[in-house]
Amino acid sequence: MVVMTRSKKIIISAVMMLSVSHAFASELVYTPINPSFGGSPLNGSMLLNKAQSQNKHKAPINEKSYAEKFQDSLERAYINRMVREITDLAFGEGVDDSIFNQDSIFMSGDYEIQVLTSGVDTITVQITNTVTGEVVIVEVPRFGG
Secondary structure, eight states, X not given: OOOOOHHHHHHHHHHHHHHHHHHHOXXXXXXXSSGGGTOXXXXXXXXXXXHHHHOOOOOOOOOOOHHHHHHHHHHHHHHHHHHHHHHHHHTTOOOOGGGGSSOEEEEXXXXXXXXXXXXXXXXXXXXXXXXXXXXXXXEEEOOOO
16 A cells, blocks of 8 residues: 655646646747738738728718819819910920910919019919918929020
């Protein structure tokens, strides 16, 4: 008959637990979820949907009336025409100088655009913010002509 003391029982049970736990242990491997960091590309839409559902910030919807859209379109078209004609004039390409025969002024929102009578070497455009009074002068050099 073998008599075991309490301390021997504790040691034997500890050794058995360590051997059993070692048998079930495995290596821990980190696998990223985010595709930006090496995760599966299939997780991209899931992560985007999660982020969008948590986003509390919404962009303000600024719906313009037809008249406002039309006015914006006309302003863009006129400004594009002015820029195109100034560029053509600056590079000496054949342009009808009708827009530049006299000082011309164009109002666009809070801005006043003034094409000043151009000199031999430069074309001067003055842009004034009518709200703040800030003035920007753009001098476009002529390259030909």
